[in-house]
Amino acid sequence: MRPTSPARRRLIAAHDPDRSPQKGTSLYAVRKLYRDPSRRLVAGVASGIAGHLGVPVYAVRVTFVALLPFDGLGALLYAVFWAVLSSAPGVLPKKRDKRQMLTYLALGLGVLLVQQMIGLGGGSNMFLGWLIAIIAIGAGIIWHLADPDRRRRWTSAVPNAPWLGAVVDETSRRSYLLRIVGGGACVIVGIIGISLVAAPHAGVGFTELLGGLLYALVALAGVALVIAPLLWRTFGQLRAERVGRIREQERAEIAAMVHDQVLHTLALIQRKAGDTKEVVRLARGQERTLRNWLYKPIASPTEKFSAAVEEIVAEVEDTYAIVVESVVVGDIDVSERVAALAAAAREALVNAARHAKVASVSLYAEVEADAISVFVRDRGVGFEPAAVGPDRHGVRGSIMGRMERHGGTSEIRSEPGNGTEVRLFMPTPEGRERHG
């Protein structure tokens, strides 16, 4: 009955073999290059490429490390790949293997040392490569914010300005802001660094640069001041709209309930106004549905004894147009024995409904540590137990026989004119252990 939550649905998707990335690498499917964070050391770029090319992962990783000395080309490439590639759909990131990471770190250090010793590359060009890598990382941080389902949410929130949605979306606004600021800082530092390194003789000193930065900041603050009210208003509207949507959903649910069930039942009652028994049956059934809808957590009759009892009570009330006053104390998981007990209780209810000639029957079930007991009692016509022939299948087979077969006991008390009570006892696993 309960809808699957989005988080759970995602989890299911991740475990669904039909949607795992292996399927994408089959012969006929279009092969697209993804990052593979399930086998990542840093971000899964190397493992993604290796999977795509069909070469061992370590070869790709060593290549990246080996390219480091050439003006930081390895890092640059890695950063660019990371920024451009999206993660394979449905793959959950795994914990990084620290020992393996250490190996590659040592390898990278060694390579850089060798480079220093033989004086390969280096100088301003070397610095440039690293700066570009920083810019790529900053850009990547911002771009990865916009993966498809996030983007879709923003677009639905603020249709004409998705980027605004990212800022005003309540759920993870803080992390978005942090990422945008962090990514932006990376990009700005990288670009300023490049302009310094690439044009060191253009006469731009550190002080001038700082001044320029300050002016840029002032300008940014001005812009923020101008759009802040707009942002705030949009935020408020969004919240109001969300609240409205939830309320509308609830209203629709109640309307559906009232329309499908209550109005329908009332119409039926009007049509059958002459048939008292049928009117009671309809009213009782409707009452039960409404009550369940209002108060009860939904447990499955195949899982819990109390739910199983409720189910048989509902069925008997519906079928035989009688009222069953049921009280259940305690609860237990349904097992084969418990199911047999419930079935015997149902049989007892049906017997009472058929033969006792009463409007209501009481059912009391109690689950204790040692045993489960069920009592079904009516104040109807009763019968002489000794006079019941052996051919009466209902009592002997469905109640007594069933209880005995499953290790329980039963007792039927009745006298003509004074009603009937069926008593059923079933030991719990705990009780059987204790009493042998």
Place this chain on the structure above:
Amino acid sequence: MDEQSRLRVFLVDDHAMFRAGVRAELGAYVDVVGEASTVGQAVTAIAALQPDVVLLDVHMPDGGGRAVLESVRKSHPQVKFLALSVSDAAEDVIGLIRAGARGYVTKTIAPDDLADAIRRVADDDAVFSPRLAGFVLDAFAARPDAPVADPELDQLTNREREVLRLLARGYAYKEIAKELFISIKTVETHVSNVLRKLQMSNRYELSRWAADRRLV
């Protein structure tokens, strides 16, 4: 029963149709001296009329039957209250019992049973529906891990448990007495004792259960 000893009953319910129905049904057994549809009306009228028994609806606007009970009981302790509920959910009723009602019945109860319950409450006895008996058994279940602060109040005797079980099984007081070989008066005493425990006990399950539903 002669006219002098007919019980004076007051109805509190926000459904006019239900009040009219009960008034018509009870006319043969008791005197319905007045009725009210709001908490305010009820408090004033009960103070003025001083009925023997008040039939109190659980669900009403402005705080429900509980608000009536709380404002009347201190000043008029001799007035007895019997809770009537359509919900039959023990959590709706237990608040009223804890606040001082002497019993609880569902609105689907047959007229003569209702008259019987009113008489019982007027005699200072308690009235338990099968469902309420089931709840009390559940809340007072002998759980080994439950701390017992006051054994006199926090535990049911075996006899009380037996009586409650029979009540939950749909037995009338007369039938319980016959089944247990005791007098009806003794059955009534047991049920009254259970009611007192239910009202006074601070047993952990009871308070947790009530707190979960913001009743106490």
